[in-house]
Amino acid sequence: MSTTTVKPQKPWVASPKDRVESVLVFIVAIAISAVTVAVTPMKGKLAYVALFFISYLVLDYFFNRIKRGKAAGIDSVFRAIVGMAIAIAITPIVSILAAVWQRGHKGLHLSLFTTDMHSAAPSDPIINGGLLHAIIGTGLLVAFALVISVPLGILTALYLTEIRGRFTRPIKFLVQAMSGIPSIVAGLFILAAIVYPFTKAYNGIVGSLALSILMIPTVARTSEEVLRLIPSELREAGVALGGTQWRTVAMVVVPAARSGLVTAMILGIARIAGETAPILLLTGGGDSVNTNMFHGSMGSLPFYIFSGLTTGTDESITRAWAGILVLLVFVIVLFVLARFLGNRKVGK
Amino acid sequence: MADDINNPDSGNTGKKNEEDMSTSSLAAVAAGRQSHAPATQALGVGLEARGVHAWFGDKHVLNNISLDFWPGTVTALIGPSGCGKSTFIRTLNRMHEFIPTAALAGEVLLNGEDVYAAGVDVTKIRLKVGMVFQKPNPFPSMTIAENVLAGLKLAQLKVENKDDLLEECLERAGLWKEVKDRLGTYGGSLSGGQQQRLCIARSLAVRPQVLLMDEPCSALDPGSTLKIEETIQHLSSSVTVIIVTHNMQQAARVSDYTAFFLSDGGPGEMVEVGPTSEIFSRPKDKRTENYVTGRFG
Numbered sequence: 001m002s003t004t005t006v007k008p009q010k011p012w013v014a015s016p017k018d019r020v021e022s023v024l025v026f027i028v029a030i031a032i033s034a035v036t037v038a039v040t041p042m043k044g045k046l047a048y049v050a051l052f053f054i055s056y057l058v059l060d061y062f063f064n065r066i067k068r069g070k071a072a073g074i075d076s077v078f079r080a081i082v083g084m085a086i087a088i089a090i091t092p093i094v095s096i097l098a099a100v101w102q103r104g105h106k107g108l109h110l111s112l113f114t115t116d117m118h119s120a121a122p123s124d125p126i127i128n129g130g131l132l133h134a135i136i137g138t139g140l141l142v143a144f145a146l147v148i149s150v151p152l153g154i155l156t157a158l159y160l161t162e163i164r165g166r167f168t169r170p171i172k173f174l175v176q177a178m179s180g181i182p183s184i185v186a187g188l189f190i191l192a193a194i195v196y197p198f199t200k201a202y203n204g205i206v207g208s209l210a211l212s213i214l215m216i217p218t219v220a221r222t223s224e225e226v227l228r229l230i231p232s233e234l235r236e237a238g239v240a241l242g243g244t245q246w247r248t249v250a251m252v253v254v255p256a257a258r259s260g261l262v263t264a265m266i267l268g269i270a271r272i273a274g275e276t277a278p279i280l281l282l283t284g285g286g287d288s289v290n291t292n293m294f295h296g297s298m299g300s301l302p303f304y305i306f307s308g309l310t311t312g313t314d315e316s317i318t319r320a321w322a323g324i325l326v327l328l329v330f331v332i333v334l335f336v337l338a339r340f341l342g343n344r345k346v347g348k
Numbered sequence: 349m350a351d352d353i354n355n356p357d358s359g360n361t362g363k364k365n366e367e368d369m370s371t372s373s374l375a376a377v378a379a380g381r382q383s384h385a386p387a388t389q390a391l392g393v394g395l396e397a398r399g400v401h402a403w404f405g406d407k408h409v410l411n412n413i414s415l416d417f418w419p420g421t422v423t424a425l426i427g428p429s430g431c432g433k434s435t436f437i438r439t440l441n442r443m444h445e446f447i448p449t450a451a452l453a454g455e456v457l458l459n460g461e462d463v464y465a466a467g468v469d470v471t472k473i474r475l476k477v478g479m480v481f482q483k484p485n486p487f488p489s490m491t492i493a494e495n496v497l498a499g500l501k502l503a504q505l506k507v508e509n510k511d512d513l514l515e516e517c518l519e520r521a522g523l524w525k526e527v528k529d530r531l532g533t534y535g536g537s538l539s540g541g542q543q544q545r546l547c548i549a550r551s552l553a554v555r556p557q558v559l560l561m562d563e564p565c566s567a568l569d570p571g572s573t574l575k576i577e578e579t580i581q582h583l584s585s586s587v588t589v590i591i592v593t594h595n596m597q598q599a600a601r602v603s604d605y606t607a608f609f610l611s612d613g614g615p616g617e618m619v620e621v622g623p624t625s626e627i628f629s630r631p632k633d634k635r636t637e638n639y640v641t642g643r644f645g
Contacts, residue, residue, distance in 0.1 A: 164448070233485040237547070240443060242475035242554055243502030251502060255489035 025063050029056035053084055100325050107322025116299070118288035122308075122316040131323055133289040133299035137204070138327075140293055141283065141300055142269055144208035145215050150265050152212075153219025157264075160220075161227040162235075162249050172224075179217035186213040187278030195282060204293035207283030207300075211272040219268040226260030227253065259341045266338040270331050276302035301327045394419045394588060395440060395477070395558050400454035401615070402435050402444060410435050411615035412454075415607055417558065422580060422589040424599035424624065427609030427639070432616025433592045434482075436609070437560045440590070441477035442470050458557075475503055478556030482563045484543035486535030486550070493531040495546055499554035513553060521549035522579045541572020548579060552587075559583065561591040565598065577602050596640055600628055608636045 014022070033051035037043060042051065057080050065073030112130040120129025156175065160168055190210040199206060230253050238248030254261070284297030285307055301323055308320025395417040402410035410432040417423050425433040438444040440456055442463060455462045463473045486495045496517050500507055507513050514531070518524040523545040527538070535546055544564055551559060561580070565573040573595075580589055580602045593599050599606050606628070607621040620633045631637045 231485070233481055233483055234487060236443060236446060236479075237481060237485045237487070237550075238498075238502055239446065240441065240474050240479040240481075241499035241502050241550065242471045243499075244471055247502050247504075251498070252487050252489070256487065258489065 021063070025059050026056065029059050032059075053080075056080060097328070100321065100328055103318070103321040104325030105322075107318040108325065112322060112326075116288050117304075120287075122311045123313045124315060126315055126318055126322075129319075131299075131301065131304055131319075131326065133286065134301045134304035134323065135326070136289055136291065137283075137286075137298040137300040138273065138302070140204055140291065140298070141208050141211060141279070142273055144205060144293060145211035145272055146265065146269060148208065148212040149215035149219050149268055153216045153264070153268065154223050154261060156216070156220040157223035157227055158249060158254075160224050162245065162253065175217050175220050175224075178213070179221060181213065181217075182277075183210075183214055183275045184277040184281075186210045187281040189213065190278065191281055202282065202284035202297035203295055204283055204290070204298045207279050207298070208293070210278035210282055211275060214275060214278075215268040215272045218271045219264050222264035222267050223257075223261055226257045226264060229260070230256050263338045263342040266334050266341070270334045270338070273331055273334070274302055274327055276306055279303055280306065301330075394459070395590075396457040397436070397440065398455040398457060400436065400439055400456065401452065402432070402439055403449075403451040404447065405449040408615040410439070411617045413618050415618065415621060417588050417590055418605075419557075419588050420585060421604040422584045422591065422602050423605040423607065424603035425590065425592045425607050425609060426594070426596060426599050427616070427619075428611075429594070430616075431609040431611040433609050434562050435616070437479075437562060437590055437592055440558070441474050441479055441560060443474070443479060445470075471503060475499075475554050476556055477558045477560060478551035478554065480544070480547050480551055480559065480561045480564045483567050484540055484547055486538070486543050486546050488534070488536050490535060491532050492527050492535050492538070492546060495535045496549045496553050498550055503554060505554065517549040517552045518546075520552055520579070520582060521545045522575055522582070523549055539572070541568045541575060544568060544572065544576060545579060548576070548583075552583075556587060558588040558590065561589065563592050563594060566594065573598070596628075600624060608633075608639060610635060610639070 029052055032055040033048055036051050036055075037048050057077060060076045060080055061073045064076040107126055109127055109130075111127065112132075113135065114132060115130035116133035117129040117131070118133075156171065159165065160172055160175075187210045190206050190213070194209065195201075195206055234252050234256060235248055238252040239245065243251070279300050279302055283300065283303075285303035286297045286299045288299075290296050290298045305320045305323045305327070308316045308323060311317075397413055397415045400410060400413045401408065413432075413436055415423075425436065427433055435444065438446075439452060440463075444450050444452060452464070456464060458473065458476060462468070463477075487498055490498060493514055496514050497507075497510055499505070500510075500513075515524060515528075518527060523542060526542060527546075530537075535543060538546060544567075548559075548564075565576050568576065577598065580591065583589055584602075584604075589602075591599075591602065603624045605621060606624040608619045608627065608631075609616050610619045611617070620627065620631060620636045622632070627636060628640055631640060637643075
């Protein structure tokens with residue numbers, strides 16, 4: 001047995017000395033921006049950030065240029081610009097999340113999920129009432145929209161990827177155009193096409209129909225992308241084994257794309273869960289639980305938030321922020337789930 | 349793929365390796381093989397191509413190929429890349445029409461009947477003429493056992509004893525010993541060579557009369573290639589095998605007949621066909637001789 005032990009090393013990783021130097025450059029840049037803000041007329045947070053970025057860019061460039069040459073200097077400029085762009089892009093998202101948490105968490109309590117608002121006035125203490133009716137309403141609206149949109153969306157995607165008939169191009173174009181429809185237009189369409197001529201009243205199902213118009217393009221486009229990733233060798237293998245096209249699609253292509261199709265579904269739900277305009281137009285609101293999709297107005301999270309904010313008492317505004325927090329968490333959970341399912345290896 | 353570096357069978361490197369290979373040594377390999385070629389053959393039995401032409405859009409890719417495949421034999425199709433070998437075998441089980449711009453002329457007779465005749469059920473043709481593809485393509489959503497039996501479900505066939513069929517097909521494909529303890533795991537967990545044998549087993553499960561193999565070893569390492577070749581030897585007693593290969597040693601090792609395809613820039617044509625030992629020892633056409641001795645291509 002050999003007694004020599006070789007320690008695994010990573011010679012390509014920055015040494016502690018390198019790291020200290022990079023941090024020093026960073027600190028010097030902060031110091032320069034602080035001094036500039038103090039001695040020049042440029043003031044405010046924005047000036048501070050902008051000056052820091054410029055001084056860091058220049059310092060880092062010269063530091064790297066002196067140390068490792070011109071190419072490394074330019075490399076460091078690009079790295080700094082990319083890092084700054086990411087920081088700018090992430091800032092609004094993080095600040096939205098922070099604002100929602102800051103204002104919403106005060107309205108959180110356990111009975112929020114077990115009671116509705118029918119016996120609570122807008123100015124009642126937060127502990128009274130809850131958003132059970134809104135959660136149930138949003139759940140039902142989304143579920144019905146899901147039942148309508150997922151089959152239509154996936155079948156559309158199958159037409160585009162498997163049948164590839166004469167109408168592939170126009171349908172693809174229409175699906176892309178549809179995904180840009182403003183939600184208020186979808187709501188007005190259902191209002192004009194169904195509510196005015198026929199039902200003439202608020203109810204849940206017409207809201208779900210409008211949400212479906214918004215959801216179908218998302219499901220169809222995502223499913224199409226997923227189905228395109230399935231290698232054509234699998235389709236050929238299925239057909240070469242004596243399967244008809246329909247059986248090959250049903251038994252080979254769709255199962256191979258299963259996790260991607262689930263992702264398409266979840267992205268579709270996330271697209272519509274927070275839609276407000278069509279719900280305001282078609283489903284209305286309400287303070288008590290209504291589980292009948294075909295009769296009466298129905299509460300929902302977006303409506304709850306809308307009415308809470310417009311009522312204007314301190315309590316109702318806090319309730320609305322709690323509603324926003326619940327809705328946001330719901331959507332984030334869906335996206336995380338979509339990522340998780342999408343990243344799983346096909347067939348595992 | 350890292351395997352390709354050492355792979356004597358992948359199109360380009362394969363031919364380079366052959367360059368120092370003289371005609372006589374390939375002929376010796378071919379002659380050393382026990383041939384199943386029958387002396388005489390009743391017409392109208394087996395698979396026959398009659399004046400097959402093929403097009404992709406306006407491009408004429410295959411010109412007037414007539415070729416018979418005797419039952420119980422292995423026929424190798426050799427020739428440089430782009431000469432239409434793969435296109436030709438795809439016309440035999442009607443996979444050619446899978447490509448939207450494809451067109452065709454001529455007849456392909458299976459047991460005396462044209463597979464392109466009006467009213468022929470294309471799925472029945474593909475059941476009788478199975479296919480193994482260049483890249484192993486087991487169904488990712490199915491286990492090993494489900495993969496082997498997938499054809500039964502796809503074609504809605506009834507079988508008395510699925511377990512027996514499963515074992516028989518895996519045995520014939522030379523895979524049974526390696527996978528019998530993990531039939532429930534996914535096909536994707538096997539090595540490339542095992543996956544390809546799984547695909548062969550899958551093709552055998554619907555009991556084809558003819559098996560088309562489109563460069564079945566080009567993505568495999570030499571060890572797996574050897575196993576597939578052994579499998580082909582075993583199969584040839586019960587199934588007509590047609591194999592496209594870039595590896596001339598492989599053609600010499602496994603086939604009874606060899607057909608040489610060539611394209612001079614225009615549509616691919618069949619230059620010569622004959623018993624494998626003759627193609628490699630006394631080719632009638634100068635171009636065949638140049639190709640099998642590695643002087644071009």
